[in-house]
Amino acid sequence: MGDSNSGNDKPSGSSLFKSAFFTLLGAVVVTAVFIMPAEYGVDPTGVGTKLGLTDLETAATETVEADRPDTVQTAPKLLTGAYPSPPAEEDFDYYEPEVLGEPFSSTHTSGFQTTTMEIALDELEQVEVKAVMKQGDALVYSWKLVEGETIYTDFHADPTRTDDYPDRYWLRYLESEEPSASGSLVAPFDGNHGWYWMNIEENPVRIVLEVRGYYESLEEIMRSYQ
Numbered sequence: 001m002g003d004s005n006s007g008n009d010k011p012s013g014s015s016l017f018k019s020a021f022f023t024l025l026g027a028v029v030v031t032a033v034f035i036m037p038a039e040y041g042v043d044p045t046g047v048g049t050k051l052g053l054t055d056l057e058t059a060a061t062e063t064v065e066a067d068r069p070d071t072v073q074t075a076p077k078l079l080t081g082a083y084p085s086p087p088a089e090e091d092f093d094y095y096e097p098e099v100l101g102e103p104f105s106s107t108h109t110s111g112f113q114t115t116t117m118e119i120a121l122d123e124l125e126q127v128e129v130k131a132v133m134k135q136g137d138a139l140v141y142s143w144k145l146v147e148g149e150t151i152y153t154d155f156h157a158d159p160t161r162t163d164d165y166p167d168r169y170w171l172r173y174l175e176s177e178e179p180s181a182s183g184s185l186v187a188p189f190d191g192n193h194g195w196y197w198m199n200i201e202e203n204p205v206r207i208v209l210e211v212r213g214y215y216e217s218l219e220e221i222m223r224s225y226q
Contacts, residue, residue, distance in 0.1 A: 084098065084100065102136050103136055103186045106136050106138070108137065108214045110137075110214055110215075110216065112212070112213070112214065113211075113212070113213065113214070113218075114210075114211070114212045115209075115210070115211045115212075115218045116208070116209070116210050116211075117129065117208070117209045117211075117218070117220075118146075118206060118208050119197070119206065119207040119208075119209065119220070120147075120204060120205070120206045120207075121151075121197065121198075121199035121205050121206075121207070122199065122204050122225075123199055123201065123202055123203065123204070124198070124199060124200075124225055124226045125198070125199050125223070125224070125225050125226070126196065126197065126198040126199070126222075126224055126225070126226055127196070127197050127198075127222065127223045128194065128195070128196045128197075128220070128221050128222040129195050129197075129209065129218065129219070129220050129221070130192040130193065130194035130195075130218070130219065130221050131192070131194050131211065131215040131216075131217070131218045132191075132192055132215060132216040132217045132218075133187040133190070133191070133192075133193050133214070133215045134187065134190050134216075135187055135188065135189050135190050136186065136187060137186070137187045137213070137214040137215055138185065138186045138187070138213050138214060139184065139185055139211055139212060139213025139214065139215055140182075140183070140184045140185075140211075140212050140213055141181075141182060141183060141184070141210065141211045141212075142180075142182035142209075142210045143180060143181060143182070143207055143208065143209040143210065144180035144181075144207070144208060145179040145180065145205055145206065146206050146208050147204065147205055147206035148179070148199070148201050148203065148204070148205030148206065149179055149201065150177050150178070150200065150201060151177065151179065151197055151198070151199060151200065151201070151205055151207070152176075152177050152197065152198040152200050153174070153175065153176050153177070153178070153181065153195060153196070153197055154172065154174075154175050154195070154196040155172070155173040155174040155175070155181070155194070155196075156170055156171060156173060156193075156194075156196065157170060157171055157173065157187070157188070157189075157191055157192060157193040157194075158170040158171075158191050158192050159189045159190060159191035160190050160191045160192070161190055161191070165189075171188075173185065177200070193215075194218070195209070198226055
């Protein structure tokens with residue numbers, strides 16, 4: 001036998017609308033009274049403040065801020081100079097120009113040097129060539145493969161004042177597998193500044209390095225096989 005009351009058990013459209021409306025209304029109330037004060041510190045009704053929910057958001061924010069690394073303070077400040085910005089018209093004095101010193105302009109007591117080196121490497125052979133420089137010394141360089149197509153390069157530096165730096169401290173200027181590079185360098189500290197090359201090809205390669213500028217010496221300090 002069929003159920004004669006089955007048609008009467010179906011909810012009407014009006015009932016469905018009321019149910020959805022009150023569900024939505026409840027969600028809005030919960031969000032405004034509890035979630036917004038506790039999660040975002042926003043309290044449109046004032047109830048969250050009375051219940052102490054806004055204090056939860058403040059405490060959470062302070063915890064995140066305390067755990068966040070201070071990149072400005074922890075980043076090493078190697079150079080104090082910065083590119084100058086154009087002055088305002090009223091601040092510029094034609095007869096008293098700004099004095100621009102380190103690292104953009106400096107006087108050197110040592111003589112200007114020019115060095116050209118040719119470096120040959122067998123397969124998986126590695127070499128390190130370093131210029132000994134004082135802080136503020138500057139050089140320009142250019143190197144290229146005259147035999148071979150690619151080579152691993154690590155252009156880097158390490159300081160001689162080891163008491164002022166962590167043990168085995170060094171920094172990197174550039175890392176690549178390009179067949180050539182050229183550029184300039186102002187030494188951020190007294191130390192050794194130069195190139196590590198490793199032949200990653202299956203045949204010998206040759207590098208020609210040209211360096212000009214102010215440095216005490218430029219020498220090959222290491223050579224071995226990987």
